[in-house]
Amino acid sequence: xxxxxxxxCIYMEGALDNDSGKMGFGLMRFSKNPIVCVIDxxxxxxxxxxxVNLPYQISVVGTVKEAISKGSEVMVLGIAPSGGKxxxxxDEPVSFALKNGLSLINGLHDDLNARFHHLLNGNRIWDVRKxxxxxxxxxxxxxxxxxxRILMIGTDMASGKMTAGLELxxxxxxxxxxxxxxPTGQIGITLMGSGIPLDAIKVDQAAGAVEEAVxxxxxxxIVIVEGQGSLAHxxxxxxxxxxRGAQPTHFILCHKAANNHLxxxxxxxxxxxxxxxxxLNESVAKVCGSQNTANTLGIAxxxxxxxxxxxxxxxxxxxxxxxxxTTDVVRFGVEKxxxxxxx
Numbered sequence: 001x002x003x004x005x006x007x008x009c010i011y012m013e014g015a016l017d018n019d020s021g022k023m024g025f026g027l028m029r030f031s032k033n034p035i036v037c038v039i040d041x042x043x044x045x046x047x048x049x050x051x052v053n054l055p056y057q058i059s060v061v062g063t064v065k066e067a068i069s070k071g072s073e074v075m076v077l078g079i080a081p082s083g084g085k086x087x088x089x090x091d092e093p094v095s096f097a098l099k100n101g102l103s104l105i106n107g108l109h110d111d112l113n114a115r116f117h118h119l120l121n122g123n124r125i126w127d128v129r130k131x132x133x134x135x136x137x138x139x140x141x142x143x144x145x146x147x148x149r150i151l152m153i154g155t156d157m158a159s160g161k162m163t164a165g166l167e168l169x170x171x172x173x174x175x176x177x178x179x180x181x182x183p184t185g186q187i188g189i190t191l192m193g194s195g196i197p198l199d200a201i202k203v204d205q206a207a208g209a210v211e212e213a214v215x216x217x218x219x220x221x222i223v224i225v226e227g228q229g230s231l232a233h234x235x236x237x238x239x240x241x242x243x244r245g246a247q248p249t250h251f252i253l254c255h256k257a258a259n260n261h262l263x264x265x266x267x268x269x270x271x272x273x274x275x276x277x278x279x280l281n282e283s284v285a286k287v288c289g290s291q292n293t294a295n296t297l298g299i300a301x302x303x304x305x306x307x308x309x310x311x312x313x314x315x316x317x318x319x320x321x322x323x324x325x326t327t328d329v330v331r332f333g334v335e336k337x338x339x340x341x342x343x
Contacts, residue, residue, distance in 0.1 A: 024078025107186030210245025
């Protein structure tokens with residue numbers, strides 16, 4: 001974890017205008033650290049808002065050297081390349097940053113401490129996705145906790161689970177609710193300062209890692225667990241360990257309103273009707289050892305790409321189909337879901 005006063009620059013070369021910049025956009029929305037600038041030569045001289053119409057008045061520069069001149073102290077790799085591997089083309093800008101005293105936050109699978117340790121001189125590298133050497137085997141103990149454990153689930157990868165979870169967490173904190181958040185991916189871990197890099201943990205220890213993290217929040221009235229993957233996705237291994245480890249009492253379902261099929265490369269697979277998908281997850285959770293079926297409290301609908309009128313129409317359609325309170329937590333706020341959680 002880095003001091004929340006440290007000034008960040010976010011390396012997003014070639015990614016500011018596409019969805020591989022998920023790490024960077026997550027930090028722009030939620031980071032407590034001041035963000036000095038974003039690095040993407042395609043949009044240098046503009047702000048993020050001018051470049052991609054997002055509500056952030058953050059300068060975009062073309063080089064690491066410019067970022068340093070603006071007072072940056074830590075560079076965050078804000079891009080998630082396919083497969084989470086470090087591209088060779090990043091070697092030069094990362095080396096330059098480290099040689100010139102910047103620390104580095106790395107959310108990729110590669111161990112960059114091993115690769116660049118010889119360039120460090122008082123600065124440091126945080127390999128966010130580096131797991132502990134081992135985790136316990138899950139035992140289902142979380143089912144005995146006397147609190148609400150809300151697992152964010154999704155119809156697909158990148159369906160808004162982290163964003164919706166963090167929005168709910170922030171809102172509950174403001175209401176002075178005793179709430180915890182369990183990050184399970186690199187963005188959440190970076191923002192919270194600790195967590196479990198679920199996709200880097202051996203599969204037979206994954207449920208135990210989740211259980212350990214949830215038990216550590218046993219003093220909380222409500223625990224929000226960041227979801228990963230989807231039961232609908234053939235390449236996802238994360239949802240079952242999350243259910244087994246967290247023993248959720250409740251779900252919030254996350255879905256991209258415009259999507260009827262899973263994302264490429266499995267876009268031939270249709271997303272089930274949302275009412276059926278809710279029942280599927282509740283049934284699987286019960287099989288995974290929950291004392292009672294985990295109930296779905298509501299739906300966080302990502303309406304990106306839709307007009308306000310289209311978004312509201314879609315929300316009404318989903319509520320009529322599922323009988324569950326539904327909203328876009330970014331566009332319309334979280335109160336509808338918060339009211340359901342608290343009552």
